[in-house]
Amino acid sequence: MSEVLLSAQNLTKRFGGLAAVNGVSVDLWRDHIHAVIGPNGAGKSTLTNLLSGDLLPTSGSVMLGRHDVTGWSPEKISGHGLGRSYQKTNIFLPFSVWENVRLAAQSRQPNAARWLRRATSFAAINARAERALELSGLQNRKSSRAGTLSHGEQRQLEIAMTLATEPQVLLLDEPLAGMGLAEAERMVALLLKLKKDHAILLVEHDMDAVFALADKLTVMVDGQVIASGTPTDIRADAGVQAAYLGEEHA
Numbered sequence: 001m002s003e004v005l006l007s008a009q010n011l012t013k014r015f016g017g018l019a020a021v022n023g024v025s026v027d028l029w030r031d032h033i034h035a036v037i038g039p040n041g042a043g044k045s046t047l048t049n050l051l052s053g054d055l056l057p058t059s060g061s062v063m064l065g066r067h068d069v070t071g072w073s074p075e076k077i078s079g080h081g082l083g084r085s086y087q088k089t090n091i092f093l094p095f096s097v098w099e100n101v102r103l104a105a106q107s108r109q110p111n112a113a114r115w116l117r118r119a120t121s122f123a124a125i126n127a128r129a130e131r132a133l134e135l136s137g138l139q140n141r142k143s144s145r146a147g148t149l150s151h152g153e154q155r156q157l158e159i160a161m162t163l164a165t166e167p168q169v170l171l172l173d174e175p176l177a178g179m180g181l182a183e184a185e186r187m188v189a190l191l192l193k194l195k196k197d198h199a200i201l202l203v204e205h206d207m208d209a210v211f212a213l214a215d216k217l218t219v220m221v222d223g224q225v226i227a228s229g230t231p232t233d234i235r236a237d238a239g240v241q242a243a244y245l246g247e248e249h250a
Helices: 044-052 074-079 097-106 123-136 151-163 181-197 207-213 231-236 238-245
Strands: 004-015 018-029 032-037 059-064 082-085 169-173 199-203 216-221 224-229
Touching (some): 018 032, 044 059, 074 082, 097 123, 123 181, 151 169, 207 231, 216 231, 224 231
Parallel strands (some): 032 199, 082 169
Antiparallel strands (some): 216 224
């Protein structure tokens, strides 16, 4: 059943006299992908940082489930069910795929692990890591060193690490950036699989992928929302075409 898992109301972030995000509201529903699009400098990544706690809002609020998480640290917000990826891939390149995902799963331990106990002996952690690998499609690469993976596989690994923390809400910042056609198709298939059990906010410049994935789109320009609606609504919006999409996506 669809339900709102994250709700942001009138978020604003000012840096001096510049409003990088200005009065933006967004609801993220389970089983929906909500794409945020717009030109460079529109405020998309700033919005994502406000939702994740990486930036404190100047004004506005963020609800994660029943919790008002406005002003919470990223770690505390993450612990209440939010996971995110970044524009730049954040993985441990010298470690294996399995070790990367297991470390992410380990972050959910309520207490510190015992120093003299083998890491592989923690059954609950291992189970979370295995589920994340299965969901992300990386089971056959679990013993590979992360630094040897292709760019697309590294992006999959970052998502697997996020899944290992068992989030309900996923904030994905340009997960298809730099991918070739085959890798992009695999990522689109992965995101469609994940949306059943998650609310997903997607920041992406690949418009073909966006229109293949999104249930709803929000278009930002200069820190403000200029349109929000279904893909059909956005395609037909003359203001969006003039500001961002162009005629090829009309």
